[in-house]
Amino acid sequence: MTQMPITDYDRQVKNCSCSYCGNNCDDITYLLKDDKIVGVRHACRLGASKIINDEDQRLLNPMIRNKEGILKETTWENALDKIAQLLTNSVRPVLYGWGETSVEAIKEGIKIAQITGSVIDNQSTICHGATIQAFQNVGHPVMTLGAVKNRADVIIYVGTNPMDDHPRHLSRYTTFPEGFFRPNGREDRTIITIDPKYTNTAKVSDKWISYDIGEDYAFFNTLRMILAGHEITDEEIAGVNIEILYELVEIMKNAEYGALFFGLGLTQSTTKQGNVDVLIQLIEDLNKYSKWSMLPMRGFFNVNGFNMALTTETGYPYGVDYSRGYPRYMVGETTTIDLLNRREPDFFMAVAADPGVQFPGYTIKHLVDIPVVQVDTHWGPYTELADIVLPSTRVGVETKGTAYRMDSIPLYMKKVIEKPENCHSDQWILSQIYNRIEKLKQENGDN
Ligand code: SF4
Structure with missing residues (x-):
């Protein structure tokens, strides 16, 4: 099939970075009409499909699962307060994912892990x-x-x-x-x-x-x-x-x-x-x-960025456990799949990742029994498990940020279009959760 060139656009933005794979191609041109991306130049079929087709299955409002097991829309205040409460009260929280978000958001995630004594881990635990x-x-x-x-x-x-x-x-x-x-x-x-x-x-x-x-x-x-x-x-x-x-x-x-x-x-x-x-x-x-x-060959566009940011902060690249107040790293002990297989976590939050696709069946079983939070842009298998869902924005399209290419070169990713009205960036969402946890701890005299 011959593809027709796109001529019906009113603006183009050059030198954008693709947020799909670890190539992080930074020569992409977005073609816009009425502030919507209607086409791309230089991207491959994978990158183009991610940049253009954003509306199908898009998460647009925060949701909480009710007693009947149905996800219902809620306010940001309600969802964020609830997550802060759950995280503060949990004994073995796990914060997982991060391969498809910015380094700026990852840094907020590390701060949450530090203040709550969580395990923080990324897709390296199942790939490189x-x-x-x-x-x-x-x-x-x-x-x-x-x-x-x-x-x-x-x-x-x-x-x-x-x-x-x-x-x-x-x-x-x-x-x-x-x-x-x-x-x-x-x-x-x-x-x-x-x-x-x-x-x-x-x-x-x-x-x-x-x-x-x-x-x-x-x-x-x-x-x-x-x-x-x-x-x-x-x-x-x-x-x-x-x-x-x-x-x-x-x-x-x-x-x-x-x-x-x-x-x-x-x-x-x-x-x-x-x-x-x-x-x-x-x-x-x-x-x-x-x-x-x-x-x-790194897969997700910023899976390397997580390893870089966590190593900079702790000396360890993934699977870091803050439960003792300082970072520990033991593959097989503090890595997500092993923790879930031992049914240890009592809270699980996935940011910019879909464990419903990535994890083995036995591992996923435990997620059914504990509070589970999803921070992501699109509906996926993991949404079916999530108790709270927070809709986020796309880095390199709706949100600016930094990502590390597979060869560890950091690249700036532009914001090109406005986000959907009720979505927020991962960085904003995580900083809001952190602020609430800090406040709760101060109220409890727990510092
Ligand atoms: S999917 Fe990978 S190879 Fe294709 S345009 Fe995006 S970064 Fe480049």
Whole structure:
């Protein structure tokens, strides 16, 4: 189907940042008519669908669930007072989500966690948590996406499919654009996909290497052994002919600037953190021969911003527990899924996230039995569980704010249109909750 260009608009705003995936494309043009976004330029289909289609299932008023189990509209005062009361009286509150809101809102969330002794956690607990642990344990050679665009001649994707999940990653940063040292764009680069699946990214790569599912560690450790000069006598490792592995090591050794991106296909496979550890070691080994760096493909547009903000505040990236009055971080102990599986939380608030989509079924069961709050822009499966719902605004469209791209570059996100009348930004909502809790504590003489 051919898409018709949009001509019926009266204003355009350039250099907006897309608030969908961790690419944080900041070259988007919004086309407006009568102060509504009627079209976008430069965004991919995922970003465009999020920016334009905002009215379907939009949450527009605060709601509280009544005794009959029906969500009924209420006032902001009533909903905020109720949440402050619940949080103040709870023993094991959990504040979860944050991947799709601004750093400014996240900072308000951390303040609430501190004053209420909550656990504060984000989507890393179910996605790149293993990566962050490995990075904190071992360290890793970093890079910016700008450096990749201008310098990289060998790009490897491991266990990730950006053609479907981060659609402009190849066209904006790694494969197709002209770079300062790569003036011929695609022709100057070798793209390799390493993935058990033949993905859409594999289809546009120069080379696709598939290995047996669950054999990630063996695959990458063998590359290290070959690089170190060991002779491998096996004909196959992880289901891959050894000649292919020798050939891959030669390509990597001879790169002028190598960039490796990896995704959940690696971190959620058997041995999880161990896979990232061995990948980091491989990249370190390669730096004896050439320049190599690595980055995880982060999903939500500010999932990285939460890790940055919480690490700045506490030294820990996610799953931080303030119940003892100071921050503690123990994966498996203070992380959301584990807390819910042990049925510990007695209050749960999700901000800019939908646990109804993201969590396993058993984990969700506990949410049915405790007070649950949703702060979000749209109706979703989690709304069906929520006792109190607060309608928020879209960062980068209706609210300005800061987000961290997957390579940890902070980007300013503009406010372009007015918010729906009775919605408020996450930052405003959370600061209102904080103020109410502080007041309640003062009244109770509890400081
Ligand atoms: S690649 Fe990601 S950030 Fe860029 S336009 Fe698409 S969804 Fe938005």
